[in-house]
Amino acid sequence: MTTIKGIVFDLYGTLYDVHSVARHCSEYFPGRGLEISMIWRQKQLEYTWLRSLMGHYLSFEEATDDALRYTCSHLKLPLKEDVRATLCNEYLKIQPYPEVPAALAELQAMGLPLAILSNGSVRSIQSVVNHSGLEGRFAYLISVEHVKVFKPHPDVYALAEKTMGLHRSEILFVSSNAWDASGARHFGYPVCWINRAGGTFEELGQQPDHMVSRLDELPLRLGEVVSR
The missing domain is CATH 3.40.50.1000 (HAD superfamily/HAD-like)
Structure with a gap:
């Protein structure tokens, strides 16, 4: 060096720390915050890789939004639009x-x-x-x-x-x-x-x-x- x-x-x-959002996830889904954050982060990464392979770029914010939608659907948790917007906004303040x-x-x-x-x-x-x-x-x-x-x-x-x-x-x-x-x-x-x-x-x-x-x-x- x-x-x-x-x-x-x-x-x-x-x-x-991307998982600093877990606390906010727990506010809306008690006891599920870290679980949500872990899946959310993994899908966020996967979607950036897949988008790159597809040659279809979209913003990181959109990938983060899509990943949260997937996570809540996968965990069968109802995701209201205001909650979705609030949680995605937390990624701007990790x-x-x-x-x-x-x-x-x-x-x-x-x-x-x-x-x-x-x-x-x-x-x-x-x-x-x-x-x-x-x-x-x-x-x-x-x-x-x-x-x-x-x-x-x-x-x-x-x-x-x-x-x-x-x-x-x-x-x-x-x-x-x-x-x-x-x-x-x-x-x-x-x-x-x-x-x-x-x-x-x-x-x-x-x-x-x-x-x-x-x-x-x-x-x-x-x-x-x-x-x-």
Whole structure:
């Protein structure tokens, strides 16, 4: 990592906890919040992958809406339109993991430009980041909207390289999603996988260059490697 000149983060599940919406789901469906959130997130991802394969892009907000409709239909839970709108809106206000604000501040202090590269739309990325008060930490907020295809398509990963004006070998890509880390590594980024759940990395022909369990482990890891 001695040549690293910038860091790019995934947003959903990496910096921000997608399951922070579970509490709001429980308000409308008592005792079912986490169950709803888990299926909702999985279908949200599946729909972005399938839409990309179909060559039929739609916004992340629409994919999120479709996934919630599926989830409630699958669980046989009645979904009123006002509840649907309220819960989808919560995805625009998901919360960062507890260690993220301080870790970002420490990384920014190292003089490295920080960026987000996300499946989210421009609107959704800005909403999530601004709501958490972390907008000042990022030099770039990059959305797949510009290429109208979702991760792990290589056109998405190319966006960060073009936007930051750095070669892919100089950009550390950080994600908690193993499929996303695999896509970024295949593209040519050095990758740090945040293995929050102690999981198993995907068998997609790639391995992360670095693995941490929390984001606040990254500044020390980065500093150790650079100082060698």
